Each structure stands twice: as C-alpha cells, then as structure tokens.
Amino acid sequence: MAEKIFDELSRIIYKKNIPLYTVFELTHKCNLSCKHCYIPKNKIQKELKTEQVKSILKQLAEAGCLHLVLSGGEVFLRKDIMQICEYSRKLNFDLRIFTNGTLVSRQDAQKFAEIGISGIEISLYGKEKVHDKITGVKGSFKKTFNAIKLLKEHGVRIILKTPIMNINFNEYKWLIKFSNSMDIEYRFDPAIVPMNNGNESVLKYQLGKQNLKKIFEDKKITPGLKKVSGTLAGNQIDLFCKAGRNFAGIAPNGTVYPCIQFLYPLGNLKDESFGEIWYNSRQIKYIRSLKSYDCRECYSCAKAAVCRRCPGLVLLETNNLFGKSQIACNLAAAQI
Amino acid sequence: MYIKQEKNIAWRVIEGKAYLVNTKTSYLHSLDEVGTSAWRHISGGTEFEKLLDKLAGEFEVKRTILHKDITEFIEELETKGLIEVCGG
Numbered sequence: 001m002a003e004k005i006f007d008e009l010s011r012i013i014y015k016k017n018i019p020l021y022t023v024f025e026l027t028h029k030c031n032l033s034c035k036h037c038y039i040p041k042n043k044i045q046k047e048l049k050t051e052q053v054k055s056i057l058k059q060l061a062e063a064g065c066l067h068l069v070l071s072g073g074e075v076f077l078r079k080d081i082m083q084i085c086e087y088s089r090k091l092n093f094d095l096r097i098f099t100n101g102t103l104v105s106r107q108d109a110q111k112f113a114e115i116g117i118s119g120i121e122i123s124l125y126g127k128e129k130v131h132d133k134i135t136g137v138k139g140s141f142k143k144t145f146n147a148i149k150l151l152k153e154h155g156v157r158i159i160l161k162t163p164i165m166n167i168n169f170n171e172y173k174w175l176i177k178f179s180n181s182m183d184i185e186y187r188f189d190p191a192i193v194p195m196n197n198g199n200e201s202v203l204k205y206q207l208g209k210q211n212l213k214k215i216f217e218d219k220k221i222t223p224g225l226k227k228v229s230g231t232l233a234g235n236q237i238d239l240f241c242k243a244g245r246n247f248a249g250i251a252p253n254g255t256v257y258p259c260i261q262f263l264y265p266l267g268n269l270k271d272e273s274f275g276e277i278w279y280n281s282r283q284i285k286y287i288r289s290l291k292s293y294d295c296r297e298c299y300s301c302a303k304a305a306v307c308r309r310c311p312g313l314v315l316l317e318t319n320n321l322f323g324k325s326q327i328a329c330n331l332a333a334a335q336i
Numbered sequence: 337m338y339i340k341q342e343k344n345i346a347w348r349v350i351e352g353k354a355y356l357v358n359t360k361t362s363y364l365h366s367l368d369e370v371g372t373s374a375w376r377h378i379s380g381g382t383e384f385e386k387l388l389d390k391l392a393g394e395f396e397v398k399r400t401i402l403h404k405d406i407t408e409f410i411e412e413l414e415t416k417g418l419i420e421v422c423g424g
Binding site for chain 2: 002005006008009012013016018020061064065066067089092093094095114115116117118119157
C-alpha cells in the first residue's frame with residue numbers, strides 16, 4: 001500500500017516539479033578538518049540570519065517540500081540550530097540532520113526526541129585512531145560516540161554514515177559490528193567527490209578497483225550499499241536524475257541549486273523568492289530541458305544500467321553537463 | 337473527545353491530497369479529499385464534535401450522516417499511530 005502511495009506521489013511531484021526533497025546547508029563552518037571533505041576551508045560563505053532561514057523554510061513548505069535535511073559544515077556551530085529545527089517541525093517537515101555529533105548535548109538529544117525528528121545522520125569513519133586521523137581532531141571520536149549514546153538513550157533514530165576510502169577500508173567490518181551492537185542503522189558510500197571548487201586532491205582517498213569490487217560483493221554491507229542488477233531499456237535511463245525537479249539544494253548564502261551536489265546556481269533567495277527561482281528562472285528551465293540522450297557517450301554506454309552518473313559530479317569533474325564521470329564509471333565497472 | 341496529531345508525523349498537502357509520514361518508521365500514508373480536510377483541523381488539535389461541525393459545514397452533509405464515517409476515520413488514524421485521542 002505504502003509503495004502504491006509512493007508511486008502515486010512520485011508521479012505527481014515529477015509532473016509538477018515539486019521539490020519534495022531539499023538539503024539546506026546552514027553553514028560551511030566546521031570544527032573538524034576531515035581529509036576527504038568537499039567544502040573548501042578557505043572560502044567560507046556568509047550565512048543567512050535566523051529570520052531569513054525561517055522565511056525560506058516557510059517558502060519551501062509552501063512549495064510542497066516534505067523531506068528536509070539540515071546540513072553543514074557542522075550545523076551545531078549555529079547557535080540557532082535548535083530554534084531552526086523546532087520551526088521546521090512546526091512546519092511539518094520530515095526532518096533529518098547531518099552532523100559529526102561532536103557538539104550534541106543531552107538537552108539537544110532530549111529536544112530532538114520531543115519534536116519528533118526523523119533521524120540524525122552521523123559521520124563515523126572507524127575506530128578511534130582512524131576516525132581521529134581522518135577528522136584531523138584528536139578526541140573527536142569520543143565526542144561523536146558520546147552523541148550516539150545520548151541520542152540512543154533518548155530514542156532518537158541514528159544513521160551512521162561512512163564514506164569508504166583507502167584510509168578506512170579496513171574499518172568497515174568493525175563499523176557494521178559496532179552499528180549492530182548499538183542497534184543502529186548504517187550506510188556506506190564509496191563515492192568520494194571533488195571539492196566544491198573543483199579541486200580533485202581529495203580523490204586520492206578513493207578506493208582502488210579491487211577493494212571497490214570487494215565492497216559491492218560483501219552482502220553484509222547492505223542495506224548501506226546495494227549492488228545494482230538487471231538491465232534497463234535505453235529510454236528508461238535517467239542520466240539527469242530528479243535534481244532540479246524533485247530535489248533542491250540551498251547553500252549557506254542562500255543560493256539555490258538543483259541539488260546540493262549539483263552546483264549549477266539557479267538564483268539567490270536574498271534577491272528572489274523560492275517560487276520565482278524554482279518555477280520561473282531561465283536556469284531551471286534549462287536544467288529541466290536536458291535529456292538523457294544529450295549525454296551521447298553515457299547514453300550508449302554498456303554500463304549505463306548500473307551507472308550512478310550524477311550530473312553535479314560530472315559538472316565538477318569535467319565542467320561539462322553532458323560529460324562522462326570517471327568516478328561513476330569506476331563505480332559502475334566494479335558492479336559488473 | 338479531543339484529537340490531535342501524533343508528534344512524530346510529518347505531512348504536506350500536495351495537489352489537494354494530504355501525504356503523511358510517520359518519522360519513526362518512514363511509512364507513507366495518504367488521505368482523500370474529506371480526510372485531508374479533516375486532517376487540517378486535527379493537526380492543530382480539535383474536539384471531535386467541533387470537527388464534525390466544521391466538516392458538515394464544508395461538505396454540506398448532515399452531521400448524523402458524517403458521524404459514523406468520521407468515527408471510523410478517527411479509529412483508523414489512531415490504529416495507524418497518526419493521532420492521539422484523549423478522553424472518551
């Protein structure tokens with residue numbers, strides 16, 4: 001029944017371009033210095049004020065957004081984070097928070113339980129030594145672990161998120177064990193992406209071919225990562241996903257993107273309303289006009305059926321919306 | 337009898353239909369036109385009798401006819417964990 005409702009809703013939102021899913025980055029500031037982070041540390045955006053954030057949330061609710069992610073940087077560096085969370089729930093969003101957990105207090109955990117949050121997604125990279133080495137901050141594991149315990153105590157749903165890289169590959173089995181022992185969900189992602197400014201230095205942490213294959217073959221890693229199987233007819237291949245139709249991204253300075261990973265600016269909420277940008281901007285009309293067959297090389301590729309081609313990633317990697325993503329190619333090759 | 341939305345519910349009305357998510361389970365529900373109208377009143381908390389009055393006015397249906405349907409609707413919402421019902 002729920003599946004039927006989901007299909008019905010998916011059809012409606014696609015037809016009407018309703019941004020059902022939005023990731024709102026509230027800050028790019030962070031108290032950790034993770035080696036693989038995609039946010040450049042030297043160019044921190046000026047953030048929106050509390051009232052501006054609230055106004056945007058109201059506009060998002062009016063546009064039909066239901067699933068909202070508040071992300072960073074580290075969102076708990078904003079003093080108004082709990083106020084924003086409470087307001088989001090007042091507007092009836094299905095709310096998720098992405099955080100490193102280091103600043104979560106007992107009061108925060110209690111408040112999350114009270115307001116009925118959908119989940120807190122926490123980045124954890126492995127055991128203490130490896131985690132602290134990746135975050136660049138000694139003691140960060142202990143603080144994150146403390147947040148996991150506090151949230152768990154208060155019955156808040158936690159999802160552990162781990163990018164699997166060559167610097168923490170040996171940790172993933174421990175992470176599964178740890179999640180199971182705490183009875184919390186986990187998710188792995190082998191895709192490391194270039195920094196928002198196009199700097200590809202972080203790609204050196206990507207897994208090599210052999211370890212990628214191992215990851216896709218390890219059944220324990222599901223539901224965090226599923227091997228895609230089967231084939232799709234050419235006309236079913238969607239090389240532009242739902243970004244700019246049902247996914248929206250908002251940066252700390254108010255810039256709206258088709259998705260937070262698809263850095264093609266559509267407009268800024270300090271100058272225009274969300275509705276004007278989402279329904280009338282020249283940029284969004286262009287993004288929605290793009291067709292899978294415009295990506296000639298990818299469209300005819302034998303790996304297209306299992307490819308996770310992300311238009312945002314392609315743009316960062318090649319500066320060409322119709323290009324080929326080497327990162328997606330590597331991931332697809334590991335699944336065949 | 338006082339009825340209010342359960343705290344773990346997220347919802348949005350899209351193209352005239354309410355879509356509700358239980359944030360604890362991520363389970364998705366949908367309501368029809370009358371259900372959506374009732375939900376708008378329930379979400380802020382309402383007495384059962386007041387809900388009947390409002391819906392009878394909106395849909396121009398006799399209160400007595402509406403009573404049975406809305407009672408069943410409320411029972412269904414409660415069973416699905418979407419609302420809290422206080423008092424009998």
